[in-house]
Amino acid sequence: MNALCCFGVCFVLLVEVSAGFGDLWRPENVNIDSLNTRYVLRWDWPHETNQAVTFTAQYLGEFHSRKASYEKYWTPVCVNVSEHRCDFTGAELHYQGLYLLRVRANTSQQSSSWVQIRFCPDKHAVLGPPSSVKLNSVKGNLEVIISDPVSSNNQSMKTLLDNNLSYLIHYWRRSEDPQTAKVLQTKYNVVALPELDRQTWYCVRVQSRYEYYNKSSVFSDTHCARTEGPMPYWQIFLYFLISMLVCFLLVLLLYFCFYKMFTFLKNTFWPAVQLPDHIQELWLSDSEKPQLLAPGSPESVCEPLVMVRPELDAVSVDEHLNAEDQDSSAHSRHGSGDSGVYSTEEDSCHRSSTHTDLQMTSKKHREELHDGTLLELCA
Template sequence: MKALRCFCVCSLLLLKVSAGFGDLRCPENVSVDSLNTRYVLRWDWPHETAANQTVTFTVQCLDEFRSRKASNEKYRTSLCVNVLEHRCDFTGAELSYDICFLLRVRANTSQQSSGWVQIRFCPDEHAALGPPSSLKLSSVKEDLEIIITDPLSSTNQSMKTLLKNKLSYLIQYWRRSEGPQKAKVLETKNNLVMLTELDRQTWYCVRVQSHDDFHNKSSVFSDTHCTRTEGQMPYWQIFLYVLISLLLCLLLVLLYFCFNKMLSLLKNTFCPAVHLPDHIQELWLSESETPQLLAPESPESVCEPLVMVSAELDAVAVDEHSNAGEQDSSTHSRHSSGDSGVYSTEEDSSHRSTTHADLQMSSRKHGVELRDGTLRELCA
């Protein structure tokens, strides 16, 4: 009888266990996202359930040291109970930073629960370290002053206190024109740092990284801050700036003259200042007639007769007339010295009229010859 009774009890227990854990699957890909003392447990649960069942999740935490005791269930702490999300933010649990914990999660429905999935989590080893909470950069004469504020916990406590003074900083600084690839590195544990031996009147950029010396883990870099050092500018730099300015001015002047020259050339080519006369433009634009120059039909339509009487010809005619008069008077005096005065007067007047008529005829003849020659030259 006792054996039969024990068999029935064991069968009932197995049925309960199979009903509780046999059908519902466990969460997958359980991990912890952490930064300083902010902790979030995440998991996946891609399995299907019955249509009328809602799946929730429960997360518990246990100190690793107490887990070695036999009666450790009473030391377990529930961080999240029956949550629908696939995450559990247990930052408010305020776990000790230098102690390891066992975290476990399971899926639940109204009728059954899955098995537990457990991971080990040590905040000081596994939690990511954040960069400095703030960084101030200022120029002090020729140096740069850097004020670093420690990364803070969820309760605004300095991480340097939690890390037991194992926190240091890695400072990178460089000229803004060069870039971070040529940065100089300075490691320090101080929150106030002076960067010396810098160039005057030069822009520098700085960024800082937190480092845990004990576990050898580093944070991401902080935001980059840039400022310019003070002090008098070096003479070579002043001379270089002046030279560059002069070259730029010269280049602008050359460009200006080249532009004006090109503009004037284009204007003279496409819009000349000299215009053709109106009658030539009319002939040029006419479609019925071919533009051509007007040719005169005869020289007389263009050239006019020009009569020229040479002064030398008049003088020669006068000399001939005077010589002829002297000869006539001498001859007349020899042959008819005894004639009367009336005859002499009539003879002289007739001789003068004859001589004047001959002079006009010779002048006209000479003028006609000159006119014919001039017309030939003008109308050739």
């Protein structure tokens, strides 16, 4: 018996040594990537060789492996493929069956030994989430409509799982964190969520579950909807306050615009600049209102009016008046030599009145004006 054990150990060591130095390396990290009824066998082959390497993958029902000549029952799926994967979805493996899958590496001269794994879709295949989730707001409640996950040929996974498929529903207010979600488990495809507030947004996500093998899918996409029904009183009060604030701001804006427009029109058509006092007195006096005469009319008389700065003293004005008096007297002597005493008296009165008027005008304009401008007054 000990001799047989030693012989077996030596044989195994010899096989491994021959594989390491002469035989082709086998594929490594062989595993099955599955979702519902989609199965893809994957492996690694990180070795280098001077020859082109291909791969062959096969499957066998486990009940055939108990037969003596089970090698003939192996069914090839991928033969001499260069990729490190093989899709078994088209092999139509029974979901509740038990199978053996194997793969090996090939070259033009030799083949590696087989690498074999055991696969049961019902136990090992990953369960997918619901194919779709919809929300309907009905009479103040949210109704969740769930569609079953489907197989590769669009068959409901519930029929493959003997109606042992259930759903885990998470729902929460949209303003809250999903970690505070309420949980509801059901086997039905249409579920009404309980204990919901009216006029509130809720979000929902759904997970598929298979209790027999304790399998759970990832969650579906998150869907949100708003419940109907009468609005809560606090929301009504809040909307009322917001509307009052908006109305107040609107009225304030209209008032400001009206005030600006009124001020602009008033300054345009009724300016605040007043006429000088001596013109207002003349206009409001009981005497005959002044009338404008057309230029060049025989009644128009123009005399120069000197406008002086307020800081000018009376001496400058007197000098100007004396110069005008001398010009006037000389003109009177040359032009009216034979007029006698009457002309002299008339010139004297005229000079006196003119001097008095100019002094009064100069005094009044020194109080009114700040710049020296020479105007010509026609009366």
